[in-house]
Amino acid sequence: MSEAVPRIEYIGRTAVVTLDNPPAHVFTASILRELAAQLNALEADPAVAALVITGAGDRFFCAGDDLNMYVGVNPAEARELTRLLAAVITRLHDFSGLTIAAINGWCLGAGLECALACDIRIGEAHAQFGLPEGRVGLLPCGGGTQTLARQVGAGWAKRLILCGETVDADTALRIGLIEEPVPAGQARDVALALAEQAGRQSPRAFAASKALIHANHAGDLETGLAREREAFGDLFDGSDAGEGVAAFLEKREPRWDHNRSRST
Template identity: 40%
Template sequence: MAALVNVTYGVCAEIELDNPPMNVVSHEMTARLRETLRAVEADERTRVVVLHGAGDRAFCAGSDIAEFEDLHGRVAEGKLLLEKLVYRQVAKLRVPSIAAIEGYALGGGLELALCCDLRIAGKRARLGLPELKLGVVPGSGGTQRLPRIVGPARAKEIILLGEILDASTALSIGLVNRVVQAGSALAAAREMAETIAARGPVAVQTAKSLIDQATERALDDGLALELDASEKIFSTQDALEGARAFLSKRPPTFTGR
Protein backbone atom coordinates (compact mmCIF):
# COMPACT_ATOMS: atom_id res chain seq x y z
CA MET A 1 0.00 0.00 0.00
CA ALA A 2 1.38 3.42 -0.94
CA ALA A 3 2.44 5.79 1.81
CA LEU A 4 0.46 8.60 0.06
CA VAL A 5 3.06 11.18 1.11
CA ASN A 6 6.80 10.55 1.47
CA VAL A 7 9.28 13.05 2.88
CA THR A 8 13.03 13.51 2.84
CA TYR A 9 14.28 15.99 5.42
CA GLY A 10 17.32 18.22 5.13
CA VAL A 11 18.41 21.61 3.81
CA CYS A 12 16.59 20.83 0.55
CA ALA A 13 13.57 18.90 1.81
CA GLU A 14 11.52 16.81 -0.62
CA ILE A 15 7.85 15.90 -0.40
CA GLU A 16 6.59 13.19 -2.74
CA LEU A 17 2.91 12.59 -3.51
CA ASP A 18 2.57 8.81 -3.67
CA ASN A 19 -0.96 7.70 -4.50
CA PRO A 20 -0.58 5.53 -7.61
CA PRO A 21 -1.20 5.37 -10.41
CA MET A 22 -1.95 9.10 -10.85
CA ASN A 23 -1.29 10.55 -7.38
CA VAL A 24 -4.85 11.83 -7.10
CA VAL A 25 -5.90 14.04 -4.19
CA SER A 26 -7.80 11.95 -1.68
CA HIS A 27 -8.94 13.12 1.74
CA GLU A 28 -6.39 10.85 3.39
CA MET A 29 -3.53 12.12 1.24
CA THR A 30 -4.45 15.72 2.03
CA ALA A 31 -4.41 14.93 5.76
CA ARG A 32 -1.01 13.24 5.42
CA LEU A 33 0.32 16.22 3.50
CA ARG A 34 -0.79 18.52 6.31
CA GLU A 35 1.22 16.52 8.86
CA THR A 36 4.24 16.42 6.56
CA LEU A 37 4.20 20.17 5.94
CA ARG A 38 4.08 20.82 9.67
CA ALA A 39 7.14 18.64 10.21
CA VAL A 40 9.09 20.19 7.35
CA GLU A 41 8.24 23.70 8.50
CA ALA A 42 9.39 22.90 12.03
CA ASP A 43 12.73 21.49 10.86
CA GLU A 44 15.28 24.30 11.29
CA ARG A 45 17.51 22.78 8.61
CA THR A 46 14.93 23.38 5.87
CA ARG A 47 15.86 26.12 3.41
CA VAL A 48 13.94 24.95 0.32
CA VAL A 49 11.12 22.45 -0.32
CA VAL A 50 10.75 20.43 -3.53
CA LEU A 51 7.31 18.92 -4.19
CA HIS A 52 6.86 16.17 -6.79
CA GLY A 53 4.77 13.15 -7.67
CA ALA A 54 5.84 9.52 -7.53
CA GLY A 55 6.53 7.99 -10.93
CA ASP A 56 6.42 9.76 -14.27
CA ARG A 57 2.72 9.56 -15.14
CA ALA A 58 1.53 12.44 -13.00
CA PHE A 59 2.58 15.12 -10.60
CA CYS A 60 -1.02 14.90 -9.43
CA ALA A 61 -3.97 14.29 -11.73
CA GLY A 62 -6.52 16.04 -9.53
CA SER A 63 -9.19 14.96 -7.09
CA ASP A 64 -10.25 11.40 -6.45
CA ILE A 65 -13.52 11.46 -8.39
CA ALA A 66 -14.61 8.28 -6.62
CA GLU A 67 -15.14 10.46 -3.53
CA PHE A 68 -17.52 12.88 -5.30
CA GLU A 69 -20.71 10.91 -4.65
CA ASP A 70 -20.14 11.07 -0.91
CA LEU A 71 -19.37 14.79 -1.10
CA HIS A 72 -22.72 15.74 -2.63
CA GLY A 73 -24.09 18.64 -0.58
CA ARG A 74 -21.16 18.64 1.86
CA VAL A 75 -18.06 19.38 -0.23
CA ALA A 76 -16.84 22.16 2.08
CA GLU A 77 -16.65 20.12 5.27
CA GLY A 78 -15.84 16.88 3.48
CA LYS A 79 -13.06 18.15 1.22
CA LEU A 80 -12.43 21.80 0.43
CA LEU A 81 -11.91 23.27 3.89
CA LEU A 82 -9.08 20.85 4.58
CA GLU A 83 -7.63 21.27 1.09
CA LYS A 84 -7.67 25.07 1.38
CA LEU A 85 -5.94 24.83 4.75
CA VAL A 86 -3.24 22.49 3.44
CA TYR A 87 -2.72 24.32 0.14
CA ARG A 88 -2.35 27.54 2.12
CA GLN A 89 0.30 25.79 4.22
CA VAL A 90 2.26 25.21 1.02
CA ALA A 91 1.83 28.80 -0.13
CA LYS A 92 2.79 30.20 3.28
CA LEU A 93 5.88 28.05 3.88
CA ARG A 94 8.61 30.26 5.35
CA VAL A 95 11.02 28.91 2.71
CA PRO A 96 10.72 28.80 -1.08
CA SER A 97 8.98 25.81 -2.65
CA ILE A 98 9.49 24.27 -6.10
CA ALA A 99 7.03 21.99 -7.90
CA ALA A 100 8.69 19.42 -10.18
CA ILE A 101 6.01 18.43 -12.70
CA GLU A 102 6.13 15.30 -14.84
CA GLY A 103 3.06 13.98 -16.61
CA TYR A 104 -0.30 15.37 -15.60
CA ALA A 105 -0.95 18.29 -13.24
CA LEU A 106 -4.71 18.65 -13.45
CA GLY A 107 -7.45 20.11 -11.29
CA GLY A 108 -6.47 19.98 -7.65
CA GLY A 109 -3.01 18.84 -8.71
CA LEU A 110 -2.38 22.01 -10.68
CA GLU A 111 -3.93 24.04 -7.87
CA LEU A 112 -1.37 22.50 -5.53
CA ALA A 113 1.47 23.35 -7.92
CA LEU A 114 0.17 26.93 -8.11
CA CYS A 115 0.84 27.23 -4.37
CA CYS A 116 4.55 26.66 -4.94
CA ASP A 117 6.84 29.60 -5.60
CA LEU A 118 8.40 28.04 -8.70
CA ARG A 119 7.31 25.36 -11.16
CA ILE A 120 9.55 23.24 -13.40
CA ALA A 121 7.92 20.98 -15.99
CA GLY A 122 9.19 18.11 -18.07
CA LYS A 123 8.52 18.43 -21.81
CA ARG A 124 5.74 15.83 -21.70
CA ALA A 125 3.93 17.52 -18.81
CA ARG A 126 0.27 18.40 -19.31
CA LEU A 127 -1.44 21.03 -17.17
CA GLY A 128 -5.03 22.18 -16.84
CA LEU A 129 -8.12 22.89 -14.79
CA PRO A 130 -10.84 20.77 -16.47
CA GLU A 131 -13.34 20.92 -13.58
CA LEU A 132 -16.09 22.57 -15.63
CA LYS A 133 -16.24 19.45 -17.78
CA LEU A 134 -17.42 17.62 -14.65
CA GLY A 135 -19.96 20.31 -13.80
CA VAL A 136 -17.93 21.73 -10.90
CA VAL A 137 -15.49 24.62 -10.46
CA PRO A 138 -11.88 24.72 -9.28
CA GLY A 139 -12.36 24.96 -5.52
CA SER A 140 -8.88 24.80 -4.03
CA GLY A 141 -7.52 28.13 -5.15
CA GLY A 142 -7.56 27.80 -8.93
CA THR A 143 -9.88 30.72 -9.59
CA GLN A 144 -7.79 32.95 -7.32
CA ARG A 145 -4.16 31.92 -7.72
CA LEU A 146 -4.19 31.26 -11.47
CA PRO A 147 -5.22 34.85 -12.44
CA ARG A 148 -2.44 36.20 -10.23
CA ILE A 149 0.09 34.14 -12.17
CA VAL A 150 -1.10 34.27 -15.80
CA GLY A 151 -3.56 37.19 -15.70
CA PRO A 152 -7.39 37.18 -15.69
CA ALA A 153 -7.89 36.69 -19.44
CA ARG A 154 -5.61 33.64 -19.65
CA ALA A 155 -7.10 32.23 -16.46
CA LYS A 156 -10.63 32.50 -17.89
CA GLU A 157 -9.49 30.77 -21.07
CA ILE A 158 -7.87 27.92 -19.14
CA ILE A 159 -10.78 27.43 -16.74
CA LEU A 160 -13.78 28.10 -19.00
CA LEU A 161 -12.50 25.99 -21.89
CA GLY A 162 -10.94 23.34 -19.68
CA GLU A 163 -8.31 22.58 -22.29
CA ILE A 164 -5.12 20.78 -21.31
CA LEU A 165 -1.94 22.78 -21.96
CA ASP A 166 1.36 21.30 -23.04
CA ALA A 167 4.56 22.34 -21.28
CA SER A 168 5.72 24.80 -23.94
CA THR A 169 2.39 26.64 -23.87
CA ALA A 170 2.48 26.71 -20.07
CA LEU A 171 5.94 28.25 -20.26
CA SER A 172 4.90 30.87 -22.81
CA ILE A 173 2.15 32.22 -20.53
CA GLY A 174 4.18 32.08 -17.33
CA LEU A 175 2.34 29.15 -15.79
CA VAL A 176 5.66 27.33 -15.35
CA ASN A 177 9.09 28.89 -14.92
CA ARG A 178 11.16 26.37 -16.87
CA VAL A 179 10.69 23.40 -19.18
CA VAL A 180 13.31 20.64 -19.20
CA GLN A 181 13.76 17.28 -20.87
CA ALA A 182 11.09 14.73 -20.01
CA GLY A 183 12.01 12.85 -16.88
CA SER A 184 14.43 15.49 -15.61
CA ALA A 185 12.08 17.92 -13.83
CA LEU A 186 13.01 16.59 -10.39
CA ALA A 187 16.74 16.78 -11.12
CA ALA A 188 16.30 20.35 -12.35
CA ALA A 189 14.25 21.24 -9.26
CA ARG A 190 16.95 19.77 -7.01
CA GLU A 191 19.60 21.81 -8.77
CA MET A 192 17.53 24.96 -8.40
CA ALA A 193 16.88 24.16 -4.74
CA GLU A 194 20.60 23.77 -4.06
CA THR A 195 21.24 27.15 -5.67
CA ILE A 196 18.61 28.84 -3.51
CA ALA A 197 19.80 27.02 -0.39
CA ALA A 198 23.28 28.47 -0.91
CA ARG A 199 21.91 32.01 -0.59
CA GLY A 200 21.53 33.78 2.73
CA PRO A 201 18.52 32.03 4.35
CA VAL A 202 17.22 35.10 6.17
CA ALA A 203 17.43 37.13 2.98
CA VAL A 204 15.74 34.36 0.95
CA GLN A 205 12.83 34.04 3.35
CA THR A 206 12.45 37.81 3.57
CA ALA A 207 12.48 38.21 -0.22
CA LYS A 208 9.83 35.50 -0.60
CA SER A 209 7.60 37.24 1.95
CA LEU A 210 8.02 40.67 0.36
CA ILE A 211 7.23 39.37 -3.13
CA ASP A 212 4.16 37.50 -1.85
CA GLN A 213 2.85 40.73 -0.33
CA ALA A 214 3.58 42.84 -3.41
CA THR A 215 0.29 42.04 -5.17
CA GLU A 216 -1.74 42.68 -2.02
CA ARG A 217 -0.41 46.12 -1.08
CA ALA A 218 -0.09 49.59 -2.53
CA LEU A 219 3.36 50.35 -3.95
CA ASP A 220 4.27 52.82 -1.21
CA ASP A 221 3.29 50.32 1.49
CA GLY A 222 5.37 47.63 -0.16
CA LEU A 223 8.38 49.93 -0.47
CA ALA A 224 8.09 50.77 3.23
CA LEU A 225 8.05 47.08 4.11
CA GLU A 226 11.08 46.53 1.89
CA LEU A 227 12.98 49.32 3.67
CA ASP A 228 12.17 47.92 7.12
CA ALA A 229 13.20 44.44 6.02
CA SER A 230 16.47 45.71 4.57
CA GLU A 231 17.30 47.42 7.86
CA LYS A 232 16.87 44.12 9.68
CA ILE A 233 18.81 42.13 7.09
CA PHE A 234 21.79 44.49 7.21
CA SER A 235 22.05 43.92 10.96
CA THR A 236 22.56 40.15 10.53
CA GLN A 237 25.83 38.22 10.60
CA ASP A 238 24.91 36.81 7.19
CA ALA A 239 25.08 40.30 5.68
CA LEU A 240 28.61 40.73 7.00
CA GLU A 241 29.58 37.25 5.83
CA GLY A 242 28.26 37.91 2.33
CA ALA A 243 30.31 41.09 1.96
CA ARG A 244 33.45 39.56 3.45
CA ALA A 245 33.20 36.47 1.24
CA PHE A 246 32.75 38.64 -1.86
CA LEU A 247 35.81 40.75 -1.05
CA SER A 248 37.84 37.63 -0.23
CA LYS A 249 36.70 35.93 -3.45
CA ARG A 250 35.43 32.85 -1.59
CA PRO A 251 32.00 31.20 -1.27
CA PRO A 252 30.02 32.56 1.69
CA THR A 253 29.05 30.39 4.64
CA PHE A 254 25.64 31.56 5.77
CA THR A 255 24.26 30.51 9.14
CA GLY A 256 20.85 32.16 9.16
CA ARG A 257 21.83 34.64 11.86
Protein backbone atom coordinates (compact mmCIF):
# COMPACT_ATOMS: atom_id res chain seq x y z
CA MET A 1 0.00 0.00 0.00
CA SER A 2 1.15 3.56 -0.70
CA GLU A 3 2.49 5.61 2.22
CA ALA A 4 0.00 8.29 1.18
CA VAL A 5 -2.98 6.15 2.21
CA PRO A 6 -4.65 7.53 5.36
CA ARG A 7 -3.80 5.52 8.47
CA ILE A 8 -6.48 4.09 10.77
CA GLU A 9 -6.00 3.40 14.47
CA TYR A 10 -8.63 2.04 16.84
CA ILE A 11 -8.83 3.38 20.39
CA GLY A 12 -11.73 1.74 22.17
CA ARG A 13 -14.77 2.36 19.98
CA THR A 14 -13.18 5.36 18.26
CA ALA A 15 -11.44 5.14 14.90
CA VAL A 16 -8.68 7.71 14.33
CA VAL A 17 -8.07 8.46 10.66
CA THR A 18 -4.73 10.19 10.09
CA LEU A 19 -4.08 11.91 6.79
CA ASP A 20 -0.47 11.17 5.88
CA ASN A 21 0.65 12.47 2.49
CA PRO A 22 3.66 14.64 3.38
CA PRO A 23 4.39 17.43 3.49
CA ALA A 24 0.91 19.02 3.40
CA HIS A 25 -1.34 15.92 3.25
CA VAL A 26 -2.99 17.09 0.02
CA PHE A 27 -5.65 14.93 -1.61
CA THR A 28 -4.94 13.11 -4.84
CA ALA A 29 -7.61 11.20 -6.75
CA SER A 30 -6.31 7.88 -5.40
CA ILE A 31 -6.22 9.17 -1.80
CA LEU A 32 -9.81 10.41 -2.06
CA ARG A 33 -10.96 7.04 -3.42
CA GLU A 34 -9.17 5.19 -0.63
CA LEU A 35 -10.42 7.56 2.07
CA ALA A 36 -14.04 7.18 0.88
CA ALA A 37 -13.65 3.39 0.97
CA GLN A 38 -12.15 3.53 4.45
CA LEU A 39 -14.95 5.73 5.76
CA ASN A 40 -17.58 3.45 4.25
CA ALA A 41 -15.95 0.46 5.96
CA LEU A 42 -15.88 2.31 9.29
CA GLU A 43 -19.57 3.21 8.93
CA ALA A 44 -20.38 -0.47 8.38
CA ASP A 45 -18.34 -1.60 11.42
CA PRO A 46 -20.65 -1.92 14.47
CA ALA A 47 -17.62 -1.70 16.77
CA VAL A 48 -16.94 1.90 15.69
CA ALA A 49 -19.02 4.54 17.47
CA ALA A 50 -16.95 7.65 16.77
CA LEU A 51 -14.47 8.96 14.24
CA VAL A 52 -11.58 11.38 14.71
CA ILE A 53 -9.81 12.74 11.63
CA THR A 54 -6.44 14.49 11.91
CA GLY A 55 -3.17 15.07 10.08
CA ALA A 56 0.21 13.48 10.68
CA GLY A 57 2.87 15.66 12.28
CA ASP A 58 2.38 19.12 13.72
CA ARG A 59 2.17 21.48 10.71
CA PHE A 60 -0.72 20.39 8.50
CA PHE A 61 -4.18 18.96 8.96
CA CYS A 62 -4.73 19.04 5.19
CA ALA A 63 -3.88 21.72 2.62
CA GLY A 64 -6.60 20.66 0.17
CA ASP A 65 -6.45 19.11 -3.28
CA ASP A 66 -3.29 18.38 -5.23
CA LEU A 67 -3.75 20.87 -8.09
CA ASN A 68 -1.90 18.59 -10.47
CA MET A 69 -5.22 16.72 -10.73
CA TYR A 70 -6.69 19.64 -12.65
CA VAL A 71 -3.99 20.20 -15.24
CA GLY A 72 -5.40 19.87 -18.75
CA VAL A 73 -8.84 18.58 -17.73
CA ASN A 74 -12.08 19.56 -19.44
CA PRO A 75 -15.28 20.60 -17.63
CA ALA A 76 -16.73 17.08 -17.54
CA GLU A 77 -13.49 15.61 -16.18
CA ALA A 78 -13.27 18.36 -13.55
CA ARG A 79 -16.81 17.60 -12.37
CA GLU A 80 -15.98 13.89 -12.19
CA LEU A 81 -12.96 14.63 -9.99
CA THR A 82 -15.14 16.66 -7.62
CA ARG A 83 -17.34 13.59 -7.12
CA LEU A 84 -14.39 11.91 -5.39
CA LEU A 85 -14.29 14.66 -2.78
CA ALA A 86 -18.08 14.71 -2.54
CA ALA A 87 -18.08 11.02 -1.60
CA VAL A 88 -15.75 11.77 1.33
CA ILE A 89 -17.67 14.87 2.43
CA THR A 90 -21.02 13.07 2.28
CA ARG A 91 -19.78 10.11 4.30
CA LEU A 92 -18.29 12.37 6.99
CA HIS A 93 -21.50 14.42 7.16
CA ASP A 94 -23.78 11.35 7.27
CA PHE A 95 -21.60 9.20 9.55
CA SER A 96 -23.88 7.66 12.15
CA GLY A 97 -21.48 8.19 15.06
CA LEU A 98 -19.77 11.31 16.34
CA THR A 99 -17.22 12.82 13.96
CA ILE A 100 -14.50 15.19 15.20
CA ALA A 101 -11.83 17.05 13.24
CA ALA A 102 -8.65 17.32 15.34
CA ILE A 103 -7.05 20.19 13.43
CA ASN A 104 -3.34 20.16 14.12
CA GLY A 105 -2.11 22.78 11.64
CA TRP A 106 -2.94 24.38 8.29
CA CYS A 107 -6.49 23.50 7.27
CA LEU A 108 -7.21 24.73 3.76
CA GLY A 109 -9.52 24.06 0.82
CA ALA A 110 -10.80 20.50 0.79
CA GLY A 111 -9.20 19.98 4.20
CA LEU A 112 -11.42 22.67 5.71
CA GLU A 113 -14.42 21.24 3.86
CA CYS A 114 -13.74 17.85 5.49
CA ALA A 115 -13.54 19.56 8.87
CA LEU A 116 -16.82 21.38 8.20
CA ALA A 117 -18.48 18.04 7.41
CA CYS A 118 -17.62 16.79 10.91
CA ASP A 119 -19.83 17.29 13.96
CA ILE A 120 -17.15 19.06 16.03
CA ARG A 121 -13.88 20.85 15.24
CA ILE A 122 -10.98 21.17 17.70
CA GLY A 123 -8.24 23.53 16.53
CA GLU A 124 -4.69 23.80 17.85
CA ALA A 125 -3.37 27.27 18.63
CA HIS A 126 -1.13 27.47 15.54
CA ALA A 127 -3.78 26.27 13.08
CA GLN A 128 -4.78 28.45 10.12
CA PHE A 129 -8.07 28.11 8.22
CA GLY A 130 -9.04 29.15 4.71
CA LEU A 131 -10.69 28.40 1.38
CA PRO A 132 -8.16 29.91 -1.06
CA GLU A 133 -9.46 28.28 -4.25
CA GLY A 134 -10.33 31.61 -5.87
CA ARG A 135 -6.65 32.55 -5.97
CA VAL A 136 -6.02 29.73 -8.45
CA GLY A 137 -9.14 30.22 -10.57
CA LEU A 138 -11.21 27.59 -8.78
CA LEU A 139 -14.00 27.51 -6.19
CA PRO A 140 -14.68 25.28 -3.17
CA CYS A 141 -16.15 22.03 -4.52
CA GLY A 142 -16.62 19.97 -1.36
CA GLY A 143 -19.52 21.83 0.19
CA GLY A 144 -17.60 24.94 1.21
CA THR A 145 -19.99 27.39 -0.40
CA GLN A 146 -22.87 25.56 1.29
CA THR A 147 -21.61 24.65 4.77
CA LEU A 148 -19.30 27.52 5.69
CA ALA A 149 -22.04 30.16 5.70
CA ARG A 150 -24.22 27.92 7.89
CA GLN A 151 -21.34 27.60 10.34
CA VAL A 152 -20.01 31.18 10.49
CA GLY A 153 -22.61 33.33 8.72
CA ALA A 154 -22.62 34.78 5.23
CA GLY A 155 -20.28 37.68 5.98
CA TRP A 156 -17.38 35.59 7.20
CA ALA A 157 -18.03 32.97 4.53
CA LYS A 158 -17.64 35.71 1.92
CA ARG A 159 -14.43 36.94 3.52
CA LEU A 160 -12.89 33.48 3.41
CA ILE A 161 -14.18 32.49 -0.03
CA LEU A 162 -14.49 35.76 -1.97
CA CYS A 163 -11.52 37.56 -0.41
CA GLY A 164 -9.33 34.50 0.06
CA GLU A 165 -8.78 35.39 3.72
CA THR A 166 -7.23 32.96 6.17
CA VAL A 167 -7.98 33.10 9.90
CA ASP A 168 -6.13 31.88 12.96
CA ALA A 169 -7.51 29.70 15.74
CA ASP A 170 -8.59 32.63 17.91
CA THR A 171 -10.63 34.13 15.07
CA ALA A 172 -11.94 30.70 14.13
CA LEU A 173 -13.27 30.31 17.67
CA ARG A 174 -14.78 33.80 17.71
CA ILE A 175 -16.72 33.27 14.46
CA GLY A 176 -17.82 29.73 15.34
CA LEU A 177 -15.62 27.87 12.86
CA ILE A 178 -14.18 25.72 15.64
CA GLU A 179 -15.70 24.72 18.96
CA GLU A 180 -12.51 24.71 21.04
CA PRO A 181 -8.93 25.97 20.69
CA VAL A 182 -6.23 23.90 22.39
CA PRO A 183 -2.44 24.13 22.76
CA ALA A 184 -0.25 22.55 20.10
CA GLY A 185 -0.26 18.77 20.20
CA GLN A 186 -3.50 18.41 22.17
CA ALA A 187 -6.27 18.33 19.54
CA ARG A 188 -6.18 14.56 19.14
CA ASP A 189 -6.40 13.86 22.88
CA VAL A 190 -9.23 16.37 23.37
CA ALA A 191 -11.09 14.83 20.44
CA LEU A 192 -10.67 11.34 21.88
CA ALA A 193 -12.03 12.53 25.23
CA LEU A 194 -15.11 13.99 23.55
CA ALA A 195 -15.63 10.77 21.62
CA GLU A 196 -15.51 8.85 24.90
CA GLN A 197 -18.12 11.18 26.38
CA ALA A 198 -20.39 10.61 23.40
CA GLY A 199 -19.98 6.87 23.86
CA ARG A 200 -21.75 7.14 27.23
CA GLN A 201 -24.89 8.47 25.59
CA SER A 202 -27.89 6.32 24.77
CA PRO A 203 -27.29 5.10 21.18
CA ARG A 204 -30.93 5.69 20.22
CA ALA A 205 -30.99 9.13 21.81
CA PHE A 206 -27.70 10.01 20.11
CA ALA A 207 -28.93 8.94 16.67
CA ALA A 208 -32.24 10.76 17.01
CA SER A 209 -30.62 13.92 18.33
CA LYS A 210 -28.00 14.05 15.56
CA ALA A 211 -30.69 13.57 12.91
CA LEU A 212 -32.76 16.39 14.42
CA ILE A 213 -29.79 18.77 14.56
CA HIS A 214 -28.95 18.04 10.91
CA ALA A 215 -32.58 18.51 9.90
CA ASN A 216 -32.58 21.96 11.51
CA HIS A 217 -29.88 23.18 9.11
CA ALA A 218 -31.42 24.90 6.12
CA GLY A 219 -30.56 23.50 2.71
CA ASP A 220 -29.70 20.08 1.41
CA LEU A 221 -26.00 19.12 1.26
CA GLU A 222 -26.43 16.73 -1.67
CA THR A 223 -28.10 19.45 -3.75
CA GLY A 224 -25.42 21.95 -2.78
CA LEU A 225 -22.62 19.57 -3.73
CA ALA A 226 -24.24 18.97 -7.12
CA ARG A 227 -24.45 22.71 -7.75
CA GLU A 228 -20.82 23.15 -6.77
CA ARG A 229 -19.74 20.38 -9.16
CA GLU A 230 -21.52 22.10 -12.03
CA ALA A 231 -20.04 25.50 -11.21
CA PHE A 232 -16.57 24.01 -10.68
CA GLY A 233 -16.67 22.30 -14.06
CA ASP A 234 -17.82 25.50 -15.73
CA LEU A 235 -14.57 27.17 -14.63
CA PHE A 236 -12.67 24.86 -16.97
CA ASP A 237 -14.69 26.10 -19.95
CA GLY A 238 -12.50 29.20 -20.08
CA SER A 239 -9.03 30.42 -19.16
CA ASP A 240 -9.22 31.14 -15.42
CA ALA A 241 -8.91 27.61 -14.05
CA GLY A 242 -6.06 26.65 -16.37
CA GLU A 243 -4.18 29.91 -15.72
CA GLY A 244 -4.71 29.78 -11.97
CA VAL A 245 -3.55 26.19 -11.59
CA ALA A 246 -0.57 26.77 -13.89
CA ALA A 247 0.45 29.89 -11.99
CA PHE A 248 0.33 28.06 -8.66
CA LEU A 249 2.38 25.13 -9.94
CA GLU A 250 4.88 27.51 -11.60
CA LYS A 251 5.08 29.61 -8.40
CA ARG A 252 4.04 32.87 -10.03
CA GLU A 253 1.12 35.28 -9.84
CA PRO A 254 -1.80 34.42 -12.16
CA ARG A 255 -2.50 36.70 -15.09
CA TRP A 256 -6.29 37.03 -15.10
CA ASP A 257 -8.24 38.37 -18.05
CA HIS A 258 -10.22 41.19 -16.43
CA ASN A 259 -11.65 42.39 -19.75
CA ARG A 260 -14.10 39.54 -20.16
CA SER A 261 -17.73 40.35 -19.39
CA ARG A 262 -19.10 39.14 -16.09
CA SER A 263 -21.54 36.26 -16.07
CA THR A 264 -25.18 37.22 -15.57
